[in-house]
Amino acid sequence: MFSSVLSKFSWEDVEKRIATATLQSVERAISKKENLSLDDFVALISPAAVPYLENMAKKSREMTLRRFGKTIQLYLPLYLSNDCTNSCVYCGFNQKNHIERKTLTESEILAEIMEIKKFGSFEHILLVTGESPKNAGFEYIKNAVKLCHEHFSAVSIEVQPLGMEEYAELAKCGVTAVYVYQETYREETYKQHHPGGKKSIFEYRLHCPDRVGIAGVRKIGIGALLGLENWRADSFFTAVHLSYLQETYWQSKFSISFPRLRPFEGQTFELHTPSDRELIQLMCAYRMCFPDVEISLSTRESANFRDRAMMLGLTTMSAGSRTDPGGYAVSKNELTQWEINDSRSPAEIEQKIRKNGYDPVWKDWDAVLE
Numbered sequence: 232m233f234s235s236v237l238s239k240f241s242w243e244d245v246e247k248r249i250a251t252a253t254l255q256s257v258e259r260a261i262s263k264k265e266n267l268s269l270d271d272f273v274a275l276i277s278p279a280a281v282p283y284l285e286n287m288a289k290k291s292r293e294m295t296l297r298r299f300g301k302t303i304q305l306y307l308p309l310y311l312s313n314d315c316t317n318s319c320v321y322c323g324f325n326q327k328n329h330i331e332r333k334t335l336t337e338s339e340i341l342a343e344i345m346e347i348k349k350f351g352s353f354e355h356i357l358l359v360t361g362e363s364p365k366n367a368g369f370e371y372i373k374n375a376v377k378l379c380h381e382h383f384s385a386v387s388i389e390v391q392p393l394g395m396e397e398y399a400e401l402a403k404c405g406v407t408a409v410y411v412y413q414e415t416y417r418e419e420t421y422k423q424h425h426p427g428g429k430k431s432i433f434e435y436r437l438h439c440p441d442r443v444g445i446a447g448v449r450k451i452g453i454g455a456l457l458g459l460e461n462w463r464a465d466s467f468f469t470a471v472h473l474s475y476l477q478e479t480y481w482q483s484k485f486s487i488s489f490p491r492l493r494p495f496e497g498q499t500f501e502l503h504t505p506s507d508r509e510l511i512q513l514m515c516a517y518r519m520c521f522p523d524v525e526i527s528l529s530t531r532e533s534a535n536f537r538d539r540a541m542m543l544g545l546t547t548m549s550a551g552s553r554t555d556p557g558g559y560a561v562s563k564n565e566l567t568q569w570e571i572n573d574s575r576s577p578a579e580i581e582q583k584i585r586k587n588g589y590d591p592v593w594k595d596w597d598a599v600l601e
Contacts (some may be wrong), residue, residue, distance in 0.1 A: 233440070233475055233476075245273075249464065268520075271519075272516055275519060290542075294544075303547070303584050305577070308556065313333055316361075316428045321459070326363040333556045334556065337374065346381065350551055364458055371392075376405055392436055405519060415456065415459040417460050440476055460581045470521075473485060493531065517544070527546070527548045541587055
């Protein structure tokens, strides 16, 4: 399991390695044509690499075009439930928030599906829930997957961590990808921000991608929530995790996401979020070191930023998102998990993609290849 790999690293040593990276190490990493190492990744995300951002962006763009062509994959999240038993201090679904909770019924899920179908060509749906084993547990998720699989060629999930056997069963029901984010790889900080609920168990969440890989799910998505800790160090550990998963579960595909934590009501701690330029630097570093990985940005980011990222390494983006259960057709008054920053419609985003000289892909990549 990945914990055995993680235990070999010291957070403080990693921070020092990043802070003391040299210009020579950055130039050496940029000059490589392939097979970049984790040491190269350290150099590329370091402050020393900032003057080389233009070179990194050029190389990232070239590598992305060579691997993925001039295409951008589109997906839509469908929030099924905002009920949650966790106490994540940064999340709107925190169980301590006194807000109306909603878990969609089967008929409401179908109503959402029919409304989404009016948008046009979406064939990739991402099902999202809070962590509520009682109201939105495994059987509920499985039924929702079956309903959506009848209408979409690719069904992904971002739900509570499950067992290996459960993931295997969901794969048989039509799940093509599982996304699970560690939030932060520094255990002490993780515990501070996750004081209650099953999510407070650091190692159980850390091993979730292992269980997904053992279950044989086609695609695994990981990432860190940038802002809880030193974003450079968290990004390094995400890269270590990604490298481990690629070597261990080589039959699976992989996706990386790096959502920035935005200011939220009741915030009591300093955010360590990267700037726009630093996020572009991070995206380019991932592309240069992991040429086959899908890189995704949600509507958490602004329209202007996503339009620029589209030209530099981004391969996947959501469009027309609602982050409240029933937000497309049933009800638009429930609490959202986070505030949307790119509120353009799917048609507007498609138009922008084409204007940039790219083609929108409405299916999962593997579904396209099949």
